[in-house]
Amino acid sequence: MEKSDITERIKSLQEKKGFLILAHNYQNSEVQSVADFVGDSLELCKEAQKSPYSNIVLCGVSFMAETAAILNPDKNVYLPEKNAHCTMAQMLTPDAVLALKKNHPSAQVMCYVNSSAEVKSVSDIICTSSNAILLARKIESEEIIFVPDRNLGTYVSKSFPEIKVWLAPAFCYVHHEIYPEDVIKTKEKFPASLILSHPECQDPVLQISDFVGSTSAILKYVSASAEKEFIVCTEEGMLERMRIVHPHKNIISPLMPRLCYGMKKTSLQSVLSVLENPSDKISVPYPIAEKAFIPIKRMMDLSV
Ligand code: SF4
Structure with a gap:
């Protein structure tokens, strides 16, 4: 099936069956394009909670779907790729x-x-x-x-x-392996650029950054800035999103694109498959879900 046909079929099934599609910033741009909402982990949790839909397709990795399921025990949460995990x-x-x-x-x-x-x-x-x-x-x-x-x-x-x-x-290999030398070499090529980094990067990278923030904070920073060139130290899906949102700004990878293989498992086809056959909803065993809900709820209450 052509990509445009898959996209059309996703939209039609989503409407017919009443599904909310959420995508993390690190999903590839095709998957982001069929989502009702694209954002960081906290934003996805909030969207899942306020949605009137009882069925949610979460395009991300398994801990995100688990968190959404814990927060929304009355909703059905589906992860399009069962083996999409965060290392x-x-x-x-x-x-x-x-x-x-x-x-x-x-x-x-x-x-x-x-x-x-x-x-x-x-x-x-x-x-x-x-x-x-x-x-x-x-x-x-x-x-x-x-x-x-x-x-x-x-x-x-x-x-x-x-x-x-x-x-x-523990650490995230995607961010941990962005080395300060990579960033410095890139900056030499683009001396007018600002360096924006996710705090999962190592401290020496953060030390040479102009701004440190979550994926959504980085996007907001670029949107508000009058500058035109940015070296963005995070997963490439975020950079793809920024290039779409800001086509006249130069969004530069630190030496090379950094990919999260867990995040990249999800494809348009896997989103379509879960809408066609929504089986294996994410379920967290009761004693664990009950205990995990308490610190998640504490975060939600204190972060307003
Ligand atoms: S980029 Fe991938 S491996 Fe790194 S923290 Fe996010 S989900 Fe986990």
Whole structure:
């Protein structure tokens, strides 16, 4: 089937069956083009909650669909590709978190949303890259165990030198492997450009950046800026979106495009397949869903 036919069929089935299609910023541009809403993790959670539709197709990775299912137990959440996983979320087990808690009993566990439901269920508060700083301030703890992303945790700890932050060893390979040398070489080619980075990048990259923020914050920054050239240190899907939104601005990859293979598993065909045959809705076992809901809800309440 031609891509245009697949797109038409998706739209028609979506309307007929009453589905909301959500896509993360890292999805490829074809998948983003059929979504009702494209955004970062926190924005997708909020859209899923306020949607009147009871069926949601979430084009992203499994932890996102799990989070949407935990927040919306009365809705059916479908992930088009069952094996679309976040490598960083898979790096950390709940036992590793419990071991950190045992060693640092006074610390609150702040868990990045890019984590399994099991890890969330043993955490005190969930955060995203857009609200981690705000929430670290609001929970008023002298010690924080930040999991799973050690780079985002380092970013939080540098913002609060008075708080002791304990880190887990996990990281996102997509961002971690953007090296400062790559960024500097790119900047030499485009000396007028600004460097915008996601806080999942390593600290030396953040140190040479003009702006650090979540994917949506980076997009807002570019939209508001009068500048024309930006080196954007994050996953390429975000850069594709920015090039569509701002065709007259030069959105530059740091030496080469960085791809998340979990995110890129979803295709137009997989979105169509789940609409044609919506089986295997995402379900998180009851005791885990119940426990994970508490720190997610705490995030939602404190991040308004
Ligand atoms: S870009 Fe990194 S953190 Fe995001 S889903 Fe992919 S592996 Fe996980």
